[in-house]
Amino acid sequence: xxxxxFIEKDGNRKEVDAPxxxxxxxVAHKFDVDIEGACEGSxxxxxxxxxxxxRWFEKLEEASEDEEDMLDLAFGLEETSRLGCQIIMTEDxxxxxxxxxxxxx
Numbered sequence: 001x002x003x004x005x006f007i008e009k010d011g012n013r014k015e016v017d018a019p020x021x022x023x024x025x026x027v028a029h030k031f032d033v034d035i036e037g038a039c040e041g042s043x044x045x046x047x048x049x050x051x052x053x054x055r056w057f058e059k060l061e062e063a064s065e066d067e068e069d070m071l072d073l074a075f076g077l078e079e080t081s082r083l084g085c086q087i088i089m090t091e092d093x094x095x096x097x098x099x100x101x102x103x104x105x
Contacts, residue, residue: 002094006033009100018089024050024098025084034100041085043067046074048084053097060087076101 004018004027018027025048028035036047043066052060057080063071067086071077084098 002089002091002096004089004093005095005097006031007097007099008034009102018093018096020089020091022089023085024048024087024089024096027089028084035084037085039085043070043083043085046070046083049074049076049081049101050084050087050098051076051078051101052080052082052087053099054080056093056096056098057082059092074101 001017001019003015005013005015006028007013014033016027016031023041025035025037025041029037038047039045060082063082063086067083070083071081074081
């Protein structure tokens with residue numbers, strides 16, 4: 001099972017076993033990581049905004065136009081920002097590291 005590390009808003013690192021096929025947002029909810037996900041992954045908000053560690057960002061599939069539109073609404077947007085609901089865990093993402101933005105959602 002792939003590992004996923006969340007860097008929480010307080011800087012705490014939380015490494016978890018991420019079941020294959022779940023989104024980063026779903027994994028966060030499973031392990032009580034503070035990601036809201038108000039729209040439950042339907043691409044209607046930006047409350048699951050995460051910042052992907054740069055070495056992992058280029059390994060992700062490109063963001064859809066809908067995801068890009070929602071990211072425009074996110075606070076603390078960075079070059080490697082993505083919506084957690086759109087990153088699906090695979091074996092190739094074993095070791096993925098994402099940071100929760102400190103401001104906003």
